[in-house]
Amino acid sequence: MQAQAKALLQQIKPTRAPRYDEDHGTSLWADAWLKLSRNRLALLGLLTITFMTVVAILTPWLAPYSYDAQDLNLGALPPSGAHWLGTDTLGRDLLTRIMYGGRVSLMVGFLATAVSLIIGVLWGTIAGYFGGRIDALMMRTVDVLYALPFMIFVILLMVVFGRNLVLLFLAIGAVEWLTMARIVRGQVTGLMKMEFIEAAISMGIPRSRIILRHLIPNVLGPVIVYTTLTIPQVMLLEAFLSFLGLGVQPPMSSWGLLMSTGVESMEEFPWLMIFPGLVLALTLFSLNFLGDGLRDALDPKSAKE
Amino acid sequence: MLTVEDLKTYFHTRAGIVRAVDGISFEVKAGETLGLVGESGSGKSVSGYSLLGLIPTPPGKIESGTALFGGVDLLKCTASELQSIRGKRIGMIFQDPMTCLNPFVTIGQQLMEPLFIHEKISVSNARIAALEALREVGILDGDRRMAQYPHEFSGGMRQRIMIAIALILKPELLIADEPTTALDVTMQAQILDLIRRLQRERGMAVIFVTHDLGIVAGLADEVMVMYAGKIVERARTRELFYAARHPYTRGLLASIPSNHSGGDLYNIPGLPPDLGKPLAGCAFGPRCSNKKDVCGMGQPTIKAVAPLHYSSCVRIQEGSL
Amino acid sequence: MKPENLLELQDVRTHFPLTKGTLFPRLTGHVKAVDGVTLDLKRGEVLGLVGESGCGKSTLGRTIIKLIRATSGQISLSHEAQGGVQMIFQDPYSSLNPRMTVFDTLAEPMLVNGFATRATVAVKVAELMHTVGLAPRFMRKYPHEFSGGQRQRIAIARALALKPRILIADEPVSALDVSIQAQILNLLASLRKRLGLSIIFISHDLSVIRHLSDRVAVMYLGKIVELGSTAEIFAKPQHPYTRALLSAIPLPDPDLERNRERVILAGDAPSPINPPSGCAFHPRCAYATFQCSQRQPVLARQGTSETRVACINL
Numbered sequence: 001m002q003a004q005a006k007a008l009l010q011q012i013k014p015t016r017a018p019r020y021d022e023d024h025g026t027s028l029w030a031d032a033w034l035k036l037s038r039n040r041l042a043l044l045g046l047l048t049i050t051f052m053t054v055v056a057i058l059t060p061w062l063a064p065y066s067y068d069a070q071d072l073n074l075g076a077l078p079p080s081g082a083h084w085l086g087t088d089t090l091g092r093d094l095l096t097r098i099m100y101g102g103r104v105s106l107m108v109g110f111l112a113t114a115v116s117l118i119i120g121v122l123w124g125t126i127a128g129y130f131g132g133r134i135d136a137l138m139m140r141t142v143d144v145l146y147a148l149p150f151m152i153f154v155i156l157l158m159v160v161f162g163r164n165l166v167l168l169f170l171a172i173g174a175v176e177w178l179t180m181a182r183i184v185r186g187q188v189t190g191l192m193k194m195e196f197i198e199a200a201i202s203m204g205i206p207r208s209r210i211i212l213r214h215l216i217p218n219v220l221g222p223v224i225v226y227t228t229l230t231i232p233q234v235m236l237l238e239a240f241l242s243f244l245g246l247g248v249q250p251p252m253s254s255w256g257l258l259m260s261t262g263v264e265s266m267e268e269f270p271w272l273m274i275f276p277g278l279v280l281a282l283t284l285f286s287l288n289f290l291g292d293g294l295r296d297a298l299d300p301k302s303a304k305e
Numbered sequence: 306m307l308t309v310e311d312l313k314t315y316f317h318t319r320a321g322i323v324r325a326v327d328g329i330s331f332e333v334k335a336g337e338t339l340g341l342v343g344e345s346g347s348g349k350s351v352s353g354y355s356l357l358g359l360i361p362t363p364p365g366k367i368e369s370g371t372a373l374f375g376g377v378d379l380l381k382c383t384a385s386e387l388q389s390i391r392g393k394r395i396g397m398i399f400q401d402p403m404t405c406l407n408p409f410v411t412i413g414q415q416l417m418e419p420l421f422i423h424e425k426i427s428v429s430n431a432r433i434a435a436l437e438a439l440r441e442v443g444i445l446d447g448d449r450r451m452a453q454y455p456h457e458f459s460g461g462m463r464q465r466i467m468i469a470i471a472l473i474l475k476p477e478l479l480i481a482d483e484p485t486t487a488l489d490v491t492m493q494a495q496i497l498d499l500i501r502r503l504q505r506e507r508g509m510a511v512i513f514v515t516h517d518l519g520i521v522a523g524l525a526d527e528v529m530v531m532y533a534g535k536i537v538e539r540a541r542t543r544e545l546f547y548a549a550r551h552p553y554t555r556g557l558l559a560s561i562p563s564n565h566s567g568g569d570l571y572n573i574p575g576l577p578p579d580l581g582k583p584l585a586g587c588a589f590g591p592r593c594s595n596k597k598d599v600c601g602m603g604q605p606t607i608k609a610v611a612p613l614h615y616s617s618c619v620r621i622q623e624g625s626l
Numbered sequence: 627m628k629p630e631n632l633l634e635l636q637d638v639r640t641h642f643p644l645t646k647g648t649l650f651p652r653l654t655g656h657v658k659a660v661d662g663v664t665l666d667l668k669r670g671e672v673l674g675l676v677g678e679s680g681c682g683k684s685t686l687g688r689t690i691i692k693l694i695r696a697t698s699g700q701i702s703l704s705h706e707a708q709g710g711v712q713m714i715f716q717d718p719y720s721s722l723n724p725r726m727t728v729f730d731t732l733a734e735p736m737l738v739n740g741f742a743t744r745a746t747v748a749v750k751v752a753e754l755m756h757t758v759g760l761a762p763r764f765m766r767k768y769p770h771e772f773s774g775g776q777r778q779r780i781a782i783a784r785a786l787a788l789k790p791r792i793l794i795a796d797e798p799v800s801a802l803d804v805s806i807q808a809q810i811l812n813l814l815a816s817l818r819k820r821l822g823l824s825i826i827f828i829s830h831d832l833s834v835i836r837h838l839s840d841r842v843a844v845m846y847l848g849k850i851v852e853l854g855s856t857a858e859i860f861a862k863p864q865h866p867y868t869r870a871l872l873s874a875i876p877l878p879d880p881d882l883e884r885n886r887e888r889v890i891l892a893g894d895a896p897s898p899i900n901p902p903s904g905c906a907f908h909p910r911c912a913y914a915t916f917q918c919s920q921r922q923p924v925l926a927r928q929g930t931s932e933t934r935v936a937c938i939n940l
Binding site: 344345459461462489490491492493494495497498516517518519520521522523542543546547556557558560561562563569570571572573574576 | 678679773775803804805806807808809811812815816830831832833834836837838870871873874875876877878879880881883884888890891892894895
Binding site: 029133194195196198199200201202203204205206209213214217218 | 651688691692693712713715716717720721722723724725726734735738739781784787788
C-alpha cells in the first residue's frame with residue numbers, strides 16, 4: 001500500500017506544461033540553484049564555508065599575532081580585549097592559532113576530498129562503463145580494500161614516513177575514495193541502461209565523448225552531494241589523527257590538534273577546548289546542511305518551483 | 306450500492322493546489338461493472354484511491370463529498386472503520402502486483418492474512434479457503450504454490466494471486482486499477498476473462514479503472530469518461546461507444562488506430578491542462594474543435610442529455626452540437 | 627540481394643551467454659533472444675514486428691543497428707542504405723539526456739559524423755525540429771520542459787539527424803496516452819512519405835501495427851512464426867499464435883468485442899533459455915500434436931497465399 005501511495009504521488013505531481021513564453025530553457029543545474037537558494041539553512045552553510053575559506057586564505061595578513069609567538073609570562077588567559085579568545089598555556093593567541101589551524105584543517109578537508117574524488121569518480125566510471133569482468137575485478141578490489149583496517153594503515157604510514165602534511169592528504173584521500181567509487185559505479189551502471197546512452201552509441205558518438213558529455217554530467221549530482229559530506233569526514237579524521245599525535249606537528253596547529261591539547265587542560269582552561277570545538281562544529285554543521293540542501297536541490301524528483 | 310456525491314480530492318503541493326478530482330458524482334449498481342476511463346493525470350486512479358482512504362495525506366486531502374456504501378459514508382469513516390471495510394467488503398487490485406505483495410512472505414500466508422484479520426478462523430480452515438481461492442483464479446497446484454514467494458511467479462500469475470487475495474473474503478465491490486496494463490495482451494486476455502467470470506459467478510460489482518477503451522467495451526455495463534479531474538461523459542456502454550455525446554470522448558474514440566484503416570488518425574491537438582491552475586470554462590475547451598464562446602463561460606456541469614446518458618458539454622446540452 | 631530490398635537478414639541469431647560467478651564466470655547456458663530470423667525490408671515499406679515481451683523483437687532491432695552483435699547470420703544493407711539505420715526508442719523519458727538541450731542533442735550526432743559544421747549546424751537543427759513539428763525556437767530548452775509526446779518528437783528528430791534510409795521504431799508510442807499516440811503515429815506516417823523512409827515498426831500493439839504497416843512479422847520466442855501482408859494477416863491469420871494474439875486485443879467496439887470468438891492461451895510464454903523442443907509454441911497450442919514437439923517448423927508459404935507461416939499442421 002505504501003508503494004502504491006508513492007507511485008500515486010509520482011503520478012499526480014503537477015504537470016509541467018512547457019513554458020512557451022520563454023524560449024530559453026532552464027537547465028537542471030539552474031533549477032537546482034533556484035531550489036538551493038530557497039533553502040535557508042543550506043545557503044547559510046554555503047556562506048559560512050565561503051567565509052571560513054576566505055579567512056583561511058587571508059590568515060597571514062589578518063591574524064593579530066604570529067602563530068608561534070609565545071609569551072610565557074602570560075600563560076593561559078581567558079578571553080580579553082587583547083586576546084579575543086584568550087591564550088594557551090604557552091601564552092600564544094588562541095584566535096591566531098585557530099585561524100592558522102583552519103588553514104590546515106580546511107586544506108586537508110578540501111585536498112584529501114579532491115584526491116578521493118578524482119580516484120573515486122575515475123574508478124567508478126570505468127568500472128560502470130565497461131561492466132562485466134573489468135567491473136567485477138575493480139569492485140572486488142574496492143571490497144578488499146574496504147575490509148582492511150585503514151586507520152591502522154594510515155597510522156603505520158605516519159609512523160614509518162614521519163608526519164608529513166602531503167602524506168596526510170594522500171593517506172586520508174586513499175581511505176575515502178572507496179565509497180565514492182561505489183556511488184559513481186552504481187550511478188553509471190544505471191545510466192548505461194538508459195536509452196540515451198544506447199542512442200549515443202548507435203549514432204557513432206565516440207567513447208570519450210559519451211563518458212564526458214553523457215555519463216559524467218549525469219553522475220555529478222550525487223557526486224557533489226557526497227563530496228560535501230566527505231569533507232567533514234576527512235576533517236574529523238585529521239582531528240582524530242592529531243588527537244593521537246599523528247597529525248600536524250606543533251608549533252603548527254590544526255583544529256584537531258588544538259582540541260586535543262585543549263582537552264588536556266579542559267578543567268583549568270576550558271576556552272582552550274571550547275573555541276576550537278565550536279569552530280569545527282560550525283564547519284561540520286555548515287557542510288552537512290549544504291550537503292543536505294544540495295541533495296534535495298539536485299534530486300529531479302523533488303518538487304520544482 | 307455505492308453512491309458518490311461531489312467527491313473532491315486536492316493535492317496541496319508547493320506549486321499550489323492540484324485539483325486531481327474535482328467534484329465527481331456517480332453510482333455503482335450491484336452486480337454491474339463500471340468502466341472509469343481517462344488518460345494519465347485525468348484523476349481516474351485518484352478517484353478509486355479516495356474511496357478506500359488510500360490518498361497519501363498530506364499532501365492529498367479529500368475536500369468534500371460523500372460516498373455511501375451500504376449506508377456507511379466511506380469518506381467519513383475512521384481509519385479503523387475503513388480497515389474493516391477494505392478487504393472484507395471492498396477488494397482492490399492494482400497495476401503492479403509486485404509492489405503489493407510482500408517479497409519476504411509466502412503466497413499462502415499472504416492469502417490467509419485477510420482471513421485472520423477479518424474473521425475468526427482456524428489455520429486449517431484458512432488453508433482450505435486459500436486453496437479454494439487459488440483454484441478459482443486458475444492456480445490448480447495450490448498446495449505447492451502456497452509455500453512459494455512472489456518472485457517465483459510470473460507477472461500474470463502474480464496478478465492472479467492479487468485477485469485471489471482481493472476476493473478471498475468475497476467482497477461486494479472490487480476496484481481494479483489498471484490491473485492489466487503491465488501485462489502482455491495474451492496475459493491480459495486471461496486476466497480479463499478471469500475477472501469477467503468471477504464477477505458473473507459472484508454477482509460482484511466492479512469499478513474498472515483503465516485508459517484502454519477496448520477493455521471497457523468488452524467488460525463494462527456503464528462507462529464514465531474522466532478529463533482533468535471531472536467526469537465529462539457517462540452512459541451505458543453501447544450508447545457511449547456508438548453515440549458519444551462529448552467532443553473529448555469522440556476524439557478519444559477517433560484516435561484509436563483500430564477504429565480506422567489507413568489515412569491519418571484523428572488526433573486531439575494540444576495537451577491536457579495543468580490542474581494546478583484554475584480553469585476558466587470547460588477544461589477541454591482549448592483542445593476542442595467545436596469550441597464556441599459559451600464554452601469559456603463558467604465551469605460546465607454534467608447533465609442528462611438522453612435517458613441514462615450524461616454529458617458535461619455545454620453545447621451538447623444546449624442542442625447546438 | 628534483391629533489388630527491391632534495402633535490408634536483408636539471413637538466419638540471424640543473437641544469443642546472450644548466461645554465466646554464474648562474476649570474477650571467474652562459468653557458462654551455464656544461453657538466452658536465445660533471437661534464434662534464426664530471416665527477413666527483408668523493402669524500399670519504402672513499413673514492416674511491423676509484433677510479439678509479446680521477451681519474444682526478442684527489441685533485441686532484433688538492436689542487433690540490426692549493431693548495438694548488440696549478432697551471434698551468427700548475415701545482416702546486409704543495400705548500397706543506398708549503407709550507414710543509414712537509426713532507431714527511435716520506446717521511452718521518451720530515458721532516451722534523451724536530461725543535461726543536454728534540444729540543440730545539443732540534435733547537433734551532437736551531426737557534428738561528430740560530419741553532417742554539419744559549427745557554422746551550419748544551427749540551421750540544420752532548426753530544419754530537423756521543423757520536420758518533426760516542433761518550433762525551432764525551443765532548441766535551447768531541456769527535455770524535462772517538454773511533454774512525453776514532444777520528447778518523442780525530439781527523439782525522432784535525432785534519429786533523422788544522420789539522414790537514415792531505414793528507421794527502427796521500438797515501441798515508440800507505448801509510453802504515450804492515446805490522443806498523443808495518434809499525433810506521433812501520424813508524424814511517422816507523414817515522415818515516411820515525405821522522406822521516403824523504410825521503417826521497421828516494433829510493437830506489442832496489433833492495432834497500431836495494423837494502422838501503420840504494409841507487412842507484418844509475428845515473433846514468438848526468438849523466431850518469426852508468420853510473415854505476410856497486413857491485410858492478409860489481419861483478415862486471415864494462419865498461425866495459431868497469431869490467431870490468439872489477434873483475438874486478445876480488446877476492440878473498442880462493444881458489439882464486436884462481446885460477440886467475437888476468443889482464443890485464450892493458457893499459461894505464460896516459456897523461457898528463451900530452455901525453449902520447448904520442436905515448435906516453441908506447442909505447449910500452449912490448442913492444435914498441437916505429438917509431431918509438433920518433435921519437428922522444428924520452417925517459415926513457408928501455404929497454398930496460394932503469399933503469407934509465410936511456421937506451422938506443420940497447415
